[in-house]
Amino acid sequence: MTDDANSVPNPENGIGTRIAEVAERLGSRKKAAEAAGVSVSTLNRWITGESVPVFAGVARLCLAAGVSLDWVATGSAVTTRASSGRNMDSPQGVQLPEGMSIGDFAFVPLYDAQCSAGDGAWNENCRVLTHISFTRYSLRKQGLTPDHLSAIRIDGDSMEPVLHSGDTVLIDHTRTTVEGEGIYILRLDGHLYAKRLQRQFDGVAIISANKEYEKIVVPRDRMDELEIVGRAVWSAGWL
Structure with a gap:
């Protein structure tokens, strides 16, 4: 060789x-x-x-x-x-x-933000860029399990000023149904988006923090078309 x-x-x-x-x-x-x-x-x-x-x-x-x-x-x-x-x-x-050892830390994969369309897993064509370390204690305090977490970087300005393009968000993949109002990661047209979801009487509203983007309502009878990857539970970015 x-x-x-x-x-x-x-x-x-x-x-x-x-x-x-x-x-x-x-x-x-x-x-x-x-x-x-x-x-x-x-x-x-x-x-x-x-x-x-x-x-x-x-x-x-x-x-x-x-x-x-x-x-x-x-x-x-x-x-x-x-x-x-x-x-x-x-x-x-x-x-x-x-007083700390490597066992006190969990390493969460950070994926690139590209994702294929279709029925495959949300990260089917994603690449692991690196891993982000969290103390296991901090995750337990939030009720989070390392094996059910991943991270992506935000792409675009639709969630400004809450989230900026390039910010990193941590996703809890066990939370794929709308539990009150919160920021969730969605897959639409082959891409991942962070959006605020709000349950309403006639369905679920998809809301952008940036007022330049209009609110979208997914009717109750089309909820099966809304693919929720998980709920955003942490974010970080450069100031």
Whole structure:
């Protein structure tokens, strides 16, 4: 097999074992493959040494898991907690707050905002850009389960000034019915939108925060045509 310019050196020198450890930290090889932007079979070949890992993919994997790329690529040792102040329960090369370990955090996938039309899953053709870390405690306080969460970036100005283009929103996929008034993620014409939904006597109103966009009412007899991906439960963006 011929190495290319993007390949990580020394694949036989334990890199597969280290990639497997990173995958375990992310919870599964499927999640690790999504983070790296490769198939599960390709990730497995990296782990077994049947294929040379590609640098860009390993870099994305390390970013998602919060581990040192140098450690995955070379196996270089990390200094002890006594000499460096690092919590040795944390990923290599990452300093966590005193008393916390990597198990205290959940990593939620951030998808790109493109989505195919049709009857497939909302993220069928989506790509995982990275993972966002939340403390498990903060999610539990909100009644949220990490496995049922994902994040996307807002595209467009229809929800300004509440949400701006480029803002990141966290989606709870267990909430796919309108529970009072709130901001939900919808799939319309092959794209994802954040809109405020309001249950009314004759159906559900789709409301944009930007007054330049008109309110749309989905009649009660056409509610099955409204695809709700989940409810937005958190948002963040640059000031």
